[in-house]
Amino acid sequence: MIQVQAVQPERTAESSVVFSVRDLNVFYGEFRAVRDASFDINENEITAFIGPSGCGKTTVLRCLNRMNDFIESARVEGKVQYHGVDLYDPQINSNEVRRRIGMVFQKPNPFPKSIFENVAYGAKLSGRFSKTEINEVVENALRQAALWDEVKDRLKASALGLSGGQQQRLCIARCIAVKPDVILMDEPCSALDPIATARIEDLMQEIKKDFSIIIVTHNMQQAARVSDRTAFFTTEINPESDRRTGVLVEIDSTRKIFSMPSDERTELYVTGRFG
Amino acid sequence: MDEIRKNYHKHLDEIRQELVRISARVTESIPKATNVLLDQDLNAAEAMIVADDEIDARSVEVEDNCIRVLALQAPVAGDLRQVVAALKISAELERTADLVVNICKAARRIYGHELDPKLRGLVLKMSEQARALMSEATSAYLDLDAARAAAIDDMDSFLDDLQRQFIQAIFESHAAARIDLQVAIQMAVVARFYERIGDHAVNVGEKVRYVVTGWLPEHTGAARHHERVSKDPTPIGLPKADEA
Numbered sequence: 001m002i003q004v005q006a007v008q009p010e011r012t013a014e015s016s017v018v019f020s021v022r023d024l025n026v027f028y029g030e031f032r033a034v035r036d037a038s039f040d041i042n043e044n045e046i047t048a049f050i051g052p053s054g055c056g057k058t059t060v061l062r063c064l065n066r067m068n069d070f071i072e073s074a075r076v077e078g079k080v081q082y083h084g085v086d087l088y089d090p091q092i093n094s095n096e097v098r099r100r101i102g103m104v105f106q107k108p109n110p111f112p113k114s115i116f117e118n119v120a121y122g123a124k125l126s127g128r129f130s131k132t133e134i135n136e137v138v139e140n141a142l143r144q145a146a147l148w149d150e151v152k153d154r155l156k157a158s159a160l161g162l163s164g165g166q167q168q169r170l171c172i173a174r175c176i177a178v179k180p181d182v183i184l185m186d187e188p189c190s191a192l193d194p195i196a197t198a199r200i201e202d203l204m205q206e207i208k209k210d211f212s213i214i215i216v217t218h219n220m221q222q223a224a225r226v227s228d229r230t231a232f233f234t235t236e237i238n239p240e241s242d243r244r245t246g247v248l249v250e251i252d253s254t255r256k257i258f259s260m261p262s263d264e265r266t267e268l269y270v271t272g273r274f275g
Numbered sequence: 276m277d278e279i280r281k282n283y284h285k286h287l288d289e290i291r292q293e294l295v296r297i298s299a300r301v302t303e304s305i306p307k308a309t310n311v312l313l314d315q316d317l318n319a320a321e322a323m324i325v326a327d328d329e330i331d332a333r334s335v336e337v338e339d340n341c342i343r344v345l346a347l348q349a350p351v352a353g354d355l356r357q358v359v360a361a362l363k364i365s366a367e368l369e370r371t372a373d374l375v376v377n378i379c380k381a382a383r384r385i386y387g388h389e390l391d392p393k394l395r396g397l398v399l400k401m402s403e404q405a406r407a408l409m410s411e412a413t414s415a416y417l418d419l420d421a422a423r424a425a426a427i428d429d430m431d432s433f434l435d436d437l438q439r440q441f442i443q444a445i446f447e448s449h450a451a452a453r454i455d456l457q458v459a460i461q462m463a464v465v466a467r468f469y470e471r472i473g474d475h476a477v478n479v480g481e482k483v484r485y486v487v488t489g490w491l492p493e494h495t496g497a498a499r500h501h502e503r504v505s506k507d508p509t510p511i512g513l514p515k516a517d518e519a
Contacts, residue, residue, distance in 0.1 A: 224349075224351065258352060259351070259352060259356070259489065261352055266352075267352050267353055270351045270352050271280070271284075271350070271354045272278075272279050272280035272283065272284075273278050273279070273284070274278065
């Protein structure tokens with residue numbers, strides 16, 4: 001059985017690419033949700049996916065850790081390579097994929113357990129750590145998620161008692177605790193107030209040296225603030241069926257996308273001339 | 276799909292339209308100032324000096340509006356380039372208007388002294404060329420015409436030539452004792468004012484190109500600096516460690 005972890009990427013210029021995606025098409029039954037997306041995601045960078053509703057940005061994100069496996073009718077075509085390994089190879093262990101490529105969702109979704117248990121859960125499940133080691137893993141993850149100082153005196157308290165922003169950082173800590181390589185974030189701040197949002201954005205800058213991050217956001221200013229590279233997706237309307245298919249318009253440095261985008265459609269979207 | 280930030284974009288357009296109006300006004304004031312100078316019309320000089328306060332006020336207002344857009348609307352892409360260019364063009368126009376005022380002030384200083392016909396002719400030519408440059412810059416900005424804006428730089432060399440001819444003519448007049456030293460110096464400075472107006476027109480043209488294409492002028496000094504630094508990272512003016 002091929003394990004993803006069998007691949008040890010070398011730190012060369014070429015292997016700084018985490019994901020190499022070519023001609024990605026995603027179908028839900030007969031309906032094509034995303035058409036022919038090709039792009040690379042670089043290591044230790046924050047990549048933002050932006051675009052109007054229905055442009056397929058979340059669908060593409062979910063392809064990167066095989067979350068679409070859980071949707072019966074979903075079908076993925078094209079190549080999704082993770083450090084040169086085909087993610088959709090039938091022999092790949094999809095649980096291992098999701099350990100290495102973690103996900104943080106729009107609404108904070110802590111387990112109805114203690115703060116400690118939330119973070120320790122994944123580490124315990126892996127069975128790789130002793131009890132003392134797990135304490136260490138939890139502390140480190142909470143420190144990395146900039147939550148430790150706020151919760152260190154109440155680790156046994158229920159995670160549901162935390163504020164929304166704290167819960168979201170807890171979810172990030174839970175994700176970090178299993179030592180992933182990539183963190184996918186699907187609108188991680190849309191349920192949070194501006195202060196909590198700023199904390200998460202700041203945290204992203206802190207942790208990007210250890211992880212590659214991809215964030216889907218509706219907030220263009222957030223993409224401009226936090227990301228190194230930005231991918232703009234839009235929708236194409238099929239005149240016959242009137243259904244919308246997502247397409248990747250361009251991916252480039254965030255600075256370029258927000259100062260001098262190459263494609264007219266990007267310019268119109270980021271300046272609010274269409275939406 | 277529908278435009279979704281109509282008011283904001285209308286506001287951006289208004290900023291540019293106001294700058295175009297200021298620019299047209301400054302352009303018209305160039306030949307007026309030249310008439311003031313050649314006719315030595317001190318009343319008109321005074322009126323023009325006072326009128327400059329309005330240009331100052333209007334450019335301050337434009338800058339205020341730009342800052343408001345930056346603070347409140349977070350402009351990006353083409354919109355960002357519009358606002359950044361408007362801030363800079365506003366400064367160019369304000370400075371150009373000051374040069375026009377300086378020409379009017381020179382009229383006071385040479386009052387009572389006749390200029391010989393050759394000098395008068397060259398002043399008119401420099402004035403017309405400076406006006407034409409500002410007029411081109413104004414039109415290029417109004418239409419956001421990058422090609423027209425790019426041509427202004429070439430036109431400017433003609434004005435530079437006229438200025439050199441003018442300085443030469445002053446030397447000749449002075450040698451022939453047809454002009455006072457004091458007046459000669461005043462007029463040399465005036466020639467410089469026209470030449471600077473041309474430079475400001477070129478700068479406006481560069482900003483128009485930036486709005487349209489994102490192009491930034493190749494600052495030759497900056498390019499030389501980068502080349503020097505890439506060869507020798509020692510800061511200029513400081514001796515190297517082994518020389519110290």
